[in-house]
Amino acid sequence: MVEILCDSPPASEKLNIDLLKIWLIRYLPKLGLISLQAHSQVNARLAVAVSAEARQETRRKVLGNLTAHCTMSGLRAQHLMMDSHMPLQILEAQKITHQIVAIYQYLMEAYVRDFVFAPVLPHLHTIDSKQVVALQILPKFHQLMQGLAPLLKGLQSLISTSTNLRAIGFLSTQIHLSRQRILSRLDAYERIWLSPYLQLTEELLCMPWQRVCIAAGNHSSNSPAAALVTKMLPLTEPIASAVYHRALRTFPNHVSRQGCIQSDPVQTSSVRDLSMFQTYIWLSLLEGNISVIKNELLPLCLLVFPCSKVSWQFVQYGIQWLSEEIYLHLTSPETLMFSSYIKPIQRLFKQADPEQIDLVKVNSKLTIKTMGHQLQPVSLG
Numbered sequence: 001m002v003e004i005l006c007d008s009p010p011a012s013e014k015l016n017i018d019l020l021k022i023w024l025i026r027y028l029p030k031l032g033l034i035s036l037q038a039h040s041q042v043n044a045r046l047a048v049a050v051s052a053e054a055r056q057e058t059r060r061k062v063l064g065n066l067t068a069h070c071t072m073s074g075l076r077a078q079h080l081m082m083d084s085h086m087p088l089q090i091l092e093a094q095k096i097t098h099q100i101v102a103i104y105q106y107l108m109e110a111y112v113r114d115f116v117f118a119p120v121l122p123h124l125h126t127i128d129s130k131q132v133v134a135l136q137i138l139p140k141f142h143q144l145m146q147g148l149a150p151l152l153k154g155l156q157s158l159i160s161t162s163t164n165l166r167a168i169g170f171l172s173t174q175i176h177l178s179r180q181r182i183l184s185r186l187d188a189y190e191r192i193w194l195s196p197y198l199q200l201t202e203e204l205l206c207m208p209w210q211r212v213c214i215a216a217g218n219h220s221s222n223s224p225a226a227a228l229v230t231k232m233l234p235l236t237e238p239i240a241s242a243v244y245h246r247a248l249r250t251f252p253n254h255v256s257r258q259g260c261i262q263s264d265p266v267q268t269s270s271v272r273d274l275s276m277f278q279t280y281i282w283l284s285l286l287e288g289n290i291s292v293i294k295n296e297l298l299p300l301c302l303l304v305f306p307c308s309k310v311s312w313q314f315v316q317y318g319i320q321w322l323s324e325e326i327y328l329h330l331t332s333p334e335t336l337m338f339s340s341y342i343k344p345i346q347r348l349f350k351q352a353d354p355e356q357i358d359l360v361k362v363n364s365k366l367t368i369k370t371m372g373h374q375l376q377p378v379s380l381g
Contacts, residue, residue: 016214016217017138019213019229020213021135022233023233024134024138025130025133028130029196045189048189049189050117050193058194059109059112062182062194063108070104070174073174073178076177077170077173080173081170092162096167099155100155103155103201106148114140119136119137120137148204166303166304172206175202176268176272179202182198202272203272206272211283212282215286224333226286228334232282233282236279239274239278239322239326240272240274241271243325247270247317254314256309257309258308280292280293285337285338294348298349301315316349323346
């Protein structure tokens with residue numbers, strides 16, 4: 001799903017560096033995914049795969065089929081929207097595909113020209129703290145996001161001017177499917193290094209990470225709310241995974257347009273969406289109210305999930321299980337603070353009914369923005 005917000009953060013805002021490091025840890029190469037060979041052999045293959053020549057070869061492989069991958073993903077996204085009786089017009093879908101291709105072309109050029117992991121490449125196996133690694137790669141990641149900004153704004157413009165109320169769902173689905181198709185054509189060692197770039201791009205479109213970092217930066221150093229968010233953000237993916245497996249046990253026969261709940265694509269998108277939900281919850285806590293849930297997340301869910309044939313009951317259970325998993329990690333004072341936000345959020349989703357909503361009214365409330373529109377110059381210190 002595509003992130004929405006109402007105003008760009010002021011250029012003078014200061015990011016909370018602790019949270020920014022936690023955010024960037026999500027994109028560190030998952031070296032543990034390759035463990036079947038001797039350690040020395042793995043290191044040798046990883047080193048080869050990340051050399052300048054290998055990165056150029058990876059770029060060649062990706063760009064050679066990029067338009068085809070994005071076009072096929074767009075067609076698949078259109079097919080998934082057919083039953084909503086609101087497929088995008090061909091020209092509109094082509095414009096979105098063209099912009100997505102441009103985004104990936106930029107990513108591949110950046111992958112070759114200014115590799116974000118270059119500062120820590122010789123030390124990935126020896127640095128004990130992931131936060132140390134994140135701090136060292138932060139400037140390069142910030143530069144990468146600034147470069148993506150105008151391209152993501154181009155997507156924002158296409159979606160915000162669309163007359164199709166389901167265009168948001170089409171975009172998020174096409175981006176997700178394009179990422180899968182690109183990675184499926186690469187070997188395991190290439191995927192290790194390129195996956196963070198693609199994951200970052202997708203999450204810039206669906207998770208308000210930078211807004212969380214900015215909101216926390218507006219809190220004092222002894223703020224209980226900022227301390228709670230700092231504690232919980234590293235647990236985002238484990239909590240999302242736990243909720244997904246709980247849903248798997250409870251709804252083993254649930255089938256959405258992406259497939260059965262047991263499938264890898266559904267697991268990936270479910271963990272992503274559950275991670276997004278948590279990020280919005282923490283943003284509301286930092287902002288001191290649930291307006292961001294009421295005016296952004298809930299309307300977006302009402303627009304997107306019906307297109308994917310995800311039952312609203314499934315969504316409601318997801319919110320409930322998220323809260324239960326989060327409670328397991330909280331102290332008594334933290335529980336009181338969290339409860340004051342999560343309970344009204346649960347009521348909002350319980351009272352909502354996607355079959356009774358006025359789509360035009362819901363859509364008119366939303367100013368669609370990608371994270372690209374948020375990437376104003378901000379202080380990193």
